[in-house]
Amino acid sequence: KEIKIFSPATVANVACGFDVLGFCLDTIGDEMVIRKTEQKGIKITKIEGYDLPFEAEKNVAGVSALAMYDALQPDCGFEIEIYKNIKPGSGIGSSSASAAGSVFGMNELLGRPLDKTKLTYYAMKGEALASQCEHADNLAPAIFGGFTLVKSASPLQILELPTPPDLFATLIHPQIEIKTSESRAILPKEIPLSNAIAQWANVGSLVHALHTSDYDLIKDALHDVVIEPYRKQLIPHFDEVKTAALQAGALGCAISGSGPSIFMLSKSKVIAQNVENAIRDVYSKTNIKFETYVSKIN
Numbered sequence: 001k002e003i004k005i006f007s008p009a010t011v012a013n014v015a016c017g018f019d020v021l022g023f024c025l026d027t028i029g030d031e032m033v034i035r036k037t038e039q040k041g042i043k044i045t046k047i048e049g050y051d052l053p054f055e056a057e058k059n060v061a062g063v064s065a066l067a068m069y070d071a072l073q074p075d076c077g078f079e080i081e082i083y084k085n086i087k088p089g090s091g092i093g094s095s096s097a098s099a100a101g102s103v104f105g106m107n108e109l110l111g112r113p114l115d116k117t118k119l120t121y122y123a124m125k126g127e128a129l130a131s132q133c134e135h136a137d138n139l140a141p142a143i144f145g146g147f148t149l150v151k152s153a154s155p156l157q158i159l160e161l162p163t164p165p166d167l168f169a170t171l172i173h174p175q176i177e178i179k180t181s182e183s184r185a186i187l188p189k190e191i192p193l194s195n196a197i198a199q200w201a202n203v204g205s206l207v208h209a210l211h212t213s214d215y216d217l218i219k220d221a222l223h224d225v226v227i228e229p230y231r232k233q234l235i236p237h238f239d240e241v242k243t244a245a246l247q248a249g250a251l252g253c254a255i256s257g258s259g260p261s262i263f264m265l266s267k268s269k270v271i272a273q274n275v276e277n278a279i280r281d282v283y284s285k286t287n288i289k290f291e292t293y294v295s296k297i298n
């Protein structure tokens with residue numbers, strides 16, 4: 001018995017929600033095949049797309065699979081094939097897609113003994129291998145879909161948030177690599193109270209806006225005064241992309257996860273495509289290679 005799955009890319013932080021908010025992209029992701037075997041254990045049998053380790057203990061998909069496998073002790077083993085489309089270090093949840101995919105697929109083949117929060121818990125073990133810290137803001141949307149909020153990492157508590165019907169994401173992925181560990185290391189350990197107040201007002205407002213499909217309030221809330229001022233220095237032409245995106249009608253624009261990808265939200269696919277054209281213009285004038293995407297949030 002085997003299952004073929006699409007393991008989606010995700011955007012963590014969503015401007016104001018550092019380490020807690022995330023959303024799931026509908027069109028970008030990895031493919032994985034998970035196969036039940038008589039021979040016990042976890043084996044990665046195929047990796048295409050990027051050069052990643054085959055040893056389960058050194059591969060994020062393998063580590064999350066092993067964590068779940070050791071806890072459940074099933075009467076079978078699993079083979080994992082990974083067809084990677086999401087470039088590692090791109091800021092759209094590449095490691096999370098792998099870590100989430102293996103546990104999701106195994107759970108399906110075992111008849112769904114675990115709920116989605118438990119799957120996220122085991123996937124966090126794989127994610128930790130890649131980013132050296134256990135955070136679930138990419139994993140939760142990859143496993144639950146749509147928008148999610150990680151209320152608490154320990155004990156793990158995840159809230160599912162609604163997605164307004166006309167909301168579309170545009171992404172630009174400059175082809176430079178930023179390691180999550182490095183872009184966390186440059187962040188200040190303390191923040192001024194005035195910034196904290198602005199940030200939690202925006203998180204609360206964004207959550208309210210998602211519940212009420214209030215696009216104007218989404219626009220007002222999509223600001224990051226805590227993290228962006230530091231991290232944007234790692235991303236070439238960030239300010240120009242942001243200006244171009246907002247002029248083209250985006251509701252907001254911010255760093256996707258730890259970068260270098262940048263995301264924008266727009267109210268309609270047409271606006272999201274206009275935004276895509278505007279940001280392509282910015283990067284076309286540079287010698288940095290890049291890719292752009294428009295995706296429904298799902």
Ligand code: HSE
Pocket residue numbers: 012013018019020091093135137138180183184257258
């Ligand atoms: N919330 C994490 C960060 C996501 O921004 O460092 C990393 O993918």
